[in-house]
Amino acid sequence: MDLLIGSGLAAFTIYAAAKWNKSDKEKIQHTFRNLNYKIKDKEPKHLKTHRTDQYSLYTYHVPYGLVDDEKLQVLEKVLDRPVKVSFEKGKLHIKVYNKKLGTKYAYDLFKPKGKWTIPIGMSQDGLVYHDFDLIPHMTVAGATTQGKTQFMKMFVTHLIENNPEGVEFYILDLKGKLAFNKYRNLKQIKAIAGNYGDSAITLKEVKKSIQSDMDYLLSIDAENAKEGNVKTRKFIIVDEAGELQTDKYMSDADKEHIKECHRTLSHIARVAGQLRYSLIFGTQYPTKEILDPQIKANSLAKVSFRLSTAVQSGVALDQTGAETLEYVGRAIYKTIDEHIIQTPFITKDDIWERIGRYEDVSSTNETANQGRSDTFTIG
């Protein structure tokens, strides 16, 4: 009943404020009153307003015991603009942005920044980047067609373009190799596996390489890849981890391959970040079974595009919100901080203009790959 009255009041507040020709400051104060956001008769008191080209920041004194509250999220609808509510140093801050975040930002807006840094997207507060040297592993969730694969292609392109001699990719493209097939002849792509057997072989090679890097670092008394001056970073990308599930119709061999894949992916997440290996774990079905707890615990960067339910959002991000994202390419990027972003948009043509020159024409498919000494053969 309380909930019904609460939601009725919130709806009324939004309706009344939309009809009402008052300043944002007045609308906020009335919203406090209508939502009963106060202690006894003490309401938050406006302290100051700071305006920039992008936003107005309203700061309030609040009575002791009152902190930011989820119900203040209605302000976004009341003011019909993006709003960020925070509570810092005993004060309530309400940031009202002048404009809504756009639905498309071209990739070339994002200038390169360092070898292992990729653009993540445009937020209300400007460009957001991710540095794999600071946080090596990332999970990427999102329902189909919400922009997950194009995001992965964008950052593969960025890393190749900006560090062509130092980056390597090992891709488990478990939707039948369709998404990354065109990338197979790029010299930085060391393997693309499209089935369970190939995936297990690919990961076995990665595991061997981790062991040999560890042995090397031990031999020179270095604690990590940075100290040991290791120049290469290896990215292991799983596009559709949901496919790495066993079922009763599978052959025993496939079941064993899948188990092996899980063991190695978990190993990479636990031990290889400091050795300059990055696991990018993508799925459209973030459930507890698919998002392995070890991988989740070690992936301190989480990106989520729109998901079907709040429960999935909880698994992907440890919070709700991904289920309400409204646009393709819109995502929540969460590390210690959290940003709502529009991921960079890049066309296929642009991708190939930027990295097509790295195609090794002598190897046009896996068979031809056998001739490449730096690539192990799968399939």
Ligand SMILES: Nc1ncnc2c1ncn2[C@@H]1O[C@H](COP(=O)(O)OP(=O)(O)OP(=O)(O)O)[C@@H](O)[C@H]1O
């Ligand atoms: N950052 C973006 N900004 C604007 N539009 C985008 C963006 N990313 C993707 N799109 C649009 O959405 C379409 C679907 O994107 P994409 O193929 O990456 O979806 P997906 O979530 O990876 O799907 P799947 O999981 O099935 O592979 C693209 O063809 C493109 O038109």
